[in-house]
Amino acid sequence: MCGTMKTEETDILVIGAGPAGLIAARRAAEREADVVVLEEHEEVGQPCHCAGLLSLKGLERLGIPADGPYVQNKVKGAHFFSPSGLSFTIEKNEPVACVVDRGLFDKFLAKKTTEAGARIILNKEVKSIERGEREVTIQTEKERFNAKIVIDAEGVSSRIIKALGLKPIDRDLVLPGLQYDLGNVSIDPRYVEVHTGRKIVPGFFAWVIPLSENIVRVGLGCKGANPKELLEEFVRRRFGDENILVRGDVRSGLIITSGSINRTFDDRFLVVGDAAGQVKPTTGGGVILGGICASLAGETAAEAVACEDCSALFLSLYENLWKDELSKDFRTMLLARRVMNRLSDRALDKLFNIVIKENLQEFFSAEGDMDFQSNVLLRLLRKKEILGVLPSFLRALIPF
Numbered sequence: 001m002c003g004t005m006k007t008e009e010t011d012i013l014v015i016g017a018g019p020a021g022l023i024a025a026r027r028a029a030e031r032e033a034d035v036v037v038l039e040e041h042e043e044v045g046q047p048c049h050c051a052g053l054l055s056l057k058g059l060e061r062l063g064i065p066a067d068g069p070y071v072q073n074k075v076k077g078a079h080f081f082s083p084s085g086l087s088f089t090i091e092k093n094e095p096v097a098c099v100v101d102r103g104l105f106d107k108f109l110a111k112k113t114t115e116a117g118a119r120i121i122l123n124k125e126v127k128s129i130e131r132g133e134r135e136v137t138i139q140t141e142k143e144r145f146n147a148k149i150v151i152d153a154e155g156v157s158s159r160i161i162k163a164l165g166l167k168p169i170d171r172d173l174v175l176p177g178l179q180y181d182l183g184n185v186s187i188d189p190r191y192v193e194v195h196t197g198r199k200i201v202p203g204f205f206a207w208v209i210p211l212s213e214n215i216v217r218v219g220l221g222c223k224g225a226n227p228k229e230l231l232e233e234f235v236r237r238r239f240g241d242e243n244i245l246v247r248g249d250v251r252s253g254l255i256i257t258s259g260s261i262n263r264t265f266d267d268r269f270l271v272v273g274d275a276a277g278q279v280k281p282t283t284g285g286g287v288i289l290g291g292i293c294a295s296l297a298g299e300t301a302a303e304a305v306a307c308e309d310c311s312a313l314f315l316s317l318y319e320n321l322w323k324d325e326l327s328k329d330f331r332t333m334l335l336a337r338r339v340m341n342r343l344s345d346r347a348l349d350k351l352f353n354i355v356i357k358e359n360l361q362e363f364f365s366a367e368g369d370m371d372f373q374s375n376v377l378l379r380l381l382r383k384k385e386i387l388g389v390l391p392s393f394l395r396a397l398i399p400f
């Protein structure tokens with residue numbers, strides 16, 4: 001069977017046409033590498049699992065326009081709600097984020113990637129990977145590809161990374177998520193909502209993301225509970241059960257809160273995006289930070305090909321670059337997620353009380369950054385009022 005298989009040669013083969021794979025492929029192709037992207041689905045951007053909330057700063061950093069046809073709305077802030085309904089608002093004067101249709105967003109990225117010279121081949125599931133001295137061999141159902149370097153952008157599934165013996169993301173910290181769009185509601189379209197509390201959503205939070213004054217994307221992630229039942233209950237509590245209209249599909253997906261994996265390179269191999277856990281553990285958002293890492297991976301891989309050195313030593317440059325820029329943020333966000341997960345609803349309410357009493361929302365509004373959260377989080381966690389709410393074992397985790 002293998003003997004009759006068609007074999008294609010390429011410099012760089014990318015597994016997965018999600019945002020991380022497409023961004024890595026585009027960057028490598030822009031640097032003259034021969035790049036092939038293999039995607040198992042028949043359409044880029046489908047099925048869609050994402051809420052699509054992306055910071056404007058992050059998009060700018062990635063060189064992605066914030067006014068493309070995929071943009072559904074722009075928001076300037078967020079209302080946060082405690083278990084008992086206390087709330088505060090963090091906001092800027094101008095929009096800080098946009099809500100995108102991820103299907104259209106990914107298709108836009110695919111177009112740019114193709115224009116840069118990469119080839120995206122759909123309906124091609126990578127079934128196996130084998131690393132040799134001089135190349136990596138990838139097999140799909142009917143074809144074989146030999147590549148100098150493989151970039152693994154397979155998302156949360158971790159099949160490829162496991163096949164190569166690297167340590168994947170910690171499955172205990174991957175949570176089921178569920179969301180849908182609702183019509184016939186009434187909402188201020190400039191603010192998203194974040195609802196916390198063990199009773200409402202154990203282990204994570206619920207979100208309401210406005211698409212307009214009448215349409216919202218509502219969803220949640222949770223641990224150890226049934227997301228469908230929790231979401232139905234949340235929607236009933238937040239919007240009442242009259243006249244609410246579910247628009248389109250109910251979408252499920254896996255939210256990564258584990259932080260990044262330790263090693264993201266090997267001989268002729270790089271890992272990017274969700275597959276590498278390059279996702280904010282506080283919010284589960286992975287498009288921007290995963291995209292930044294993917295850019296670095298694409299650039300490093302193209303350089304390795306040009307220098308004819310695809311060794312682990314050369315490719316470790318990628319990990320040094322992304323860790324220099326992001327590892328402090330990933331570590332701090334993971335710490336904040338751990339703290340949040342261990343707080344009782346009473347302690348969470350106390351925390352909200354302190355934020356409101358001390359007017360800390362002003363500090364968040366002035367200093368906060370949707371993606372690079374470590375600065376604000378560390379300053380917050382070190383405040384004596386906040387420390388007072390935390391049990392001693394959590395206080396011990398905070399670096400001073």
Ligand SMILES: Cc1cc2nc3c(=O)[nH]c(=O)nc-3n(C[C@H](O)[C@H](O)[C@H](O)COP(=O)(O)OP(=O)(O)OC[C@H]3O[C@@H](n4cnc5c(N)ncnc54)[C@H](O)[C@@H]3O)c2cc1C
Binds near residue numbers: 127
């Ligand atoms: C409910 C939910 C809401 C979210 N909301 C947000 C949000 O608001 N903002 C945000 O930034 N992030 C959000 N995220 C996270 C975001 O969706 C991911 O971080 C992002 O999609 C990661 O991109 P990726 O390219 O690494 O992986 P993916 O987007 O998962 O892409 C991986 C691709 O690889 C393909 N693939 C996998 N295995 C193979 C194989 N063997 N052969 C060929 N192809 C393969 C898959 O089909 C897929 O297309 C959310 C996630 C969930 C679950």
